[in-house]
Amino acid sequence: MTIGVVILSDSLRMWAHARGYEAAVAGFEVVTEVRKTIEALKNAGSFDERFFDKCVKGFKYDSEIAEPKIVIMLSVPRPAHYITFSVAGKQLAAIVPPTYAYYREEARRVRDEILSAGILKSGQQLVPLRAPLKSVAARVGLVRYGRNNITYTRSRGSYHQIVGLASDAPPGAFEIDPVLESPGLMDECLRCRACAASCPTGAIPGDRFLLRAHRCLTFLNEFPGEWPDWVDPSWHNAFVGCMKCQACCPMNAGNPEPEDTGVRFDEPETTQLLSDEPLPADVWRGLDLKIESAGLGGDRQDVVRRNLRALIKAQGF
Ligand code: B12
Ligand code: SF4
Ligand code: SF4
Incomplete structure (x- = not known):
């Protein structure tokens, strides 16, 4: 089974490419598909209760827009960072893995840049997607899963941040392609x-x-x-x-x-x-x-x- 998807409009593709990002756009129904998958996992008893309550239960699978039409998913390359501490005359470079440093700032910056790049028409909204981002990004073919359950792109491996956005821009403004029925595992993991x-x-x-x-x-x-x-x-x-x-x-x-x-x-x-x-x-x-x-x-x-x-x-x- 495939469901409707939207290929990037040329302007979004060029905008993302120029910055070293990868991007995909899909109809908002992909979010419902993800919700069903996660509910099925929950019903099958696959989640530890405490983990589910803290990390998964809170997803609303929506956005601030009453009737979102599309999701725009982006992969933004991110390095690891470090903070230096001093102990007993020695320096410790304490690792901060990719995505933690400036996490919210990056997501805001990417959204603001799309808004000011003139990719959407005036009056069309672009807001954060409130859904499990890996699951959505994998379904639209932006990323593939590694055995470690982290997602990968060809160019940056797993060192990237997924930014998920929702918009009321009509899908018709973009070209349409299929959404994957199930998320893919990297061949290398086999x-x-x-x-x-x-x-x-x-x-x-x-x-x-x-x-x-x-x-x-x-x-x-x-x-x-x-x-x-x-x-x-x-x-x-x-x-x-x-x-x-x-x-x-x-x-x-x-x-x-x-x-x-x-x-x-x-x-x-x-x-x-x-x-x-x-x-x-x-x-x-x-x-x-x-x-x-x-x-x-x-x-x-x-x-x-x-x-x-x-x-x-x-x-x-
Ligand atoms: C909750 C959460 C966590 C939890 C749970 C992680 C997890 N694997 O679920 C904890 C606190 C443990 C965590 C850890 C980390 N996290 Co975190 N986390 C999140 C958060 C908020 C939600 C993730 C989620 O939806 N989990 C629920 C599970 C059910 O989702 P899922 O793993 O996608 O499950 C799907 C697959 O299993 C698939 N599936 C089922 N069966 C099969 C079979 C096959 C073969 C395949 C291929 C798929 C498949 O179906 C499931 C449902 O769609 C997101 C941000 C967001 N808003 O989405 C960040 C996010 C996932 N985290 C991120 C990061 C960076 C990490 C860490 C690497 C941080 C670190 N340690 O340095 C670790 C990685 C740990 C790991 N090995 O996965 C990044 C990942 C970026 C990337 N490259 O993928 C995210 C996307 C934040 C971001 N915006 O970039 N995180
Ligand atoms: S899955 Fe294991 S190795 Fe990966 S982040 Fe969690 S504890 Fe560390
Ligand atoms: S390539 Fe190897 S180390 Fe990397 S995610 Fe796959 S199984 Fe894990």
């Missing part, structure tokens, strides 16, 4: 298991495709709470998130080295962050402002300090 072998937590299963997301380090370190007993302290490898199943992937071999956010914490500041004592509000505010300037907005004090302590211990400082 002969490779490097990511599954590198995942410290066993989140990438051998008996099914869907990630056991409640076991993913990222699920643990993006949210508050104690580390579960089964987490080995040596597993932590990033300031937030985890690089293990992307760093080992041959499809990421040509990607650039992590970029410096330019944010540095000197030894007294790092010591304050690492102490067990609650920080006075003004001290935390100063430290948090620095973290925000690395494009990591709104993280809680307990999350930041817990993650940093764990990373420093894992790196043997």
Whole structure:
């Protein structure tokens, strides 16, 4: 079965190409197809309840536009970054994996650029898509899944951010092509298991495709709470998130080295962050402002300090 899709109008294609992005446009009904797939997975008991409630239940599969007609899906190349901390006279480059730094800013910037490029007609709206972005992007053929459940493009491997937008621009303004019935796996994954072998937590299963997301380090370190007993302290490898199943992937071999956010914490500041004592509000505010300037907005004090302590211990400082 195929359902209607829209190929890029020439202006969007040229605009995206000039910036090194990839783009696809589809009728909004692709979002309903994704919703059905995720409901079927839920009904089959495929999700850990806690993970589903925190990360999937909230999707509205809609947008601010009452009657959206199309989705515009973009893949924007993103590097990893790092923030520097100072411990015992040594420097620690704490990795911030691709997409975290300046995440919201990137999505806003891309939308604003499309609006000002004159791709849509005057009066046509363009707003964030409130739906599972990988699932939609894979259905419209923009990306393919890796065994690690992260999506890939030919040019940037998995180091890219998916930006999803909805518009009331009529599909007729674009050329039409089929939407994939089911999302595709990269051919390379058929002969490779490097990511599954590198995942410290066993989140990438051998008996099914869907990630056991409640076991993913990222699920643990993006949210508050104690580390579960089964987490080995040596597993932590990033300031937030985890690089293990992307760093080992041959499809990421040509990607650039992590970029410096330019944010540095000197030894007294790092010591304050690492102490067990609650920080006075003004001290935390100063430290948090620095973290925000690395494009990591709104993280809680307990999350930041817990993650940093764990990373420093894992790196043997
Ligand atoms: C919730 C969430 C998480 C959760 C769950 C991750 C997951 N795999 O679902 C946690 C907190 C663990 C997480 C971790 C990470 N995340 Co995250 N996350 C999201 C979020 C908010 C929703 C993802 C989602 O929809 N999950 C629900 C599941 C059901 O969706 P799905 O994996 O697409 O499932 C489909 C497939 O399994 C498919 N399917 C089913 N059976 C089969 C069989 C085959 C063979 C195939 C091919 C497919 C297939 O059907 C499912 C339904 O459509 C999105 C942002 C957004 N708004 O969409 C970012 C997003 C997915 N995350 C992102 C990133 C970067 C990460 C991390 C890499 C961060 C890090 N560690 O550095 C890790 C990757 C972990 C991993 N191995 O997947 C990026 C991914 C970009 C990319 N290149 O794909 C996103 C898209 C944000 C963005 N805008 O760019 N994340
Ligand atoms: S490491 Fe191998 S199996 Fe995993 S996503 Fe990359 S190519 Fe696929
Ligand atoms: S991000 Fe880390 S913990 Fe999560 S699946 Fe990949 S390797 Fe495993």
